[in-house]
Amino acid sequence: MAWHVSVYVTLKPSVMDPQGATVQRALNQMGYKAVTDVRVGKFTELEFEAGLSEADVKKQADEICDKLLANPNIESYRFTVEKK
Amino acid sequence: MAWHVSVYVTLKPSVMDPQGATVQRALNQMGYKAVTDVRVGKFTELEFEAGLSEADVKKQADEICDKLLANPNIESYRFTVEKK
Structure with a gap:
């Protein structure tokens, strides 16, 4: 048994995501036109x-996200904690 | 309204994760000794x-994960679909 924490870090909605835009373009070119x-x-x-x-x-x-995993200026994070 | 898909890609358990090992070492050095x-x-x-x-x-x-987002040799993926 141990504590298992899943951390999700995402760019804030107002921040441009060139990597995401590149993936979207690639998908559209691969035929996945419904990906917006x-x-x-x-x-x-x-x-x-x-x-x-x-x-x-x-x-x-929470501290680990603030100090190391996320950049609070441009990213937000959330996490879940489970014992397993 | 649009379909929102959240995709989680993780290394298979048998695959070494040097990036994860580096983060763990950093956390331990920062005082977070309970991170194993x-x-x-x-x-x-x-x-x-x-x-x-x-x-x-x-x-x-599913196709997008197989073809672009995950490397099926070393990674596994799961995703959730919601309408919002």
């Missing part, structure tokens, strides 16, 4: 020791 | 035209 928008983000899975409380895991995950 | 494993994946959001059926969206999303 693509945004590329990051997905990170963290394992924490089982000994921590859920509140501790959430607090640490 | 980190895996880095990709998160992509696709918008499809609302006119498609849900079955069509799933079929196209």
Whole structure:
């Protein structure tokens, strides 16, 4: 048993996403004309020791997102915590 | 209204993840000693035209993952579809 945290980092809606635009163009050229928008983000899975409380895991995950995984100027993040 | 597809691409468990190992080392050095494993994946959001059926969206999303978003040799993927 350990704490499993799934972190989703996405660009804020107002921020241009050239990588997403490139993927969209590629898909349209491949024949997937119904794809109207693509945004590329990051997905990170963290394992924490089982000994921590859920509140501790959430607090640490929040700090880790702010300090390392996301750039708060241009990205937003959310995460889920499960014990498994 | 449009179809919103969230795609999660992760390395298969047997595949080494040097980027994840680097993030874990950084976190441990920053004082987050309870983080025992980190895996880095990709998160992509696709918008499809609302006119498609849900079955069509799933079929196209599946093909897109296989052909462009994931490398089936080393990565696995899953996606969720919502209308919003």
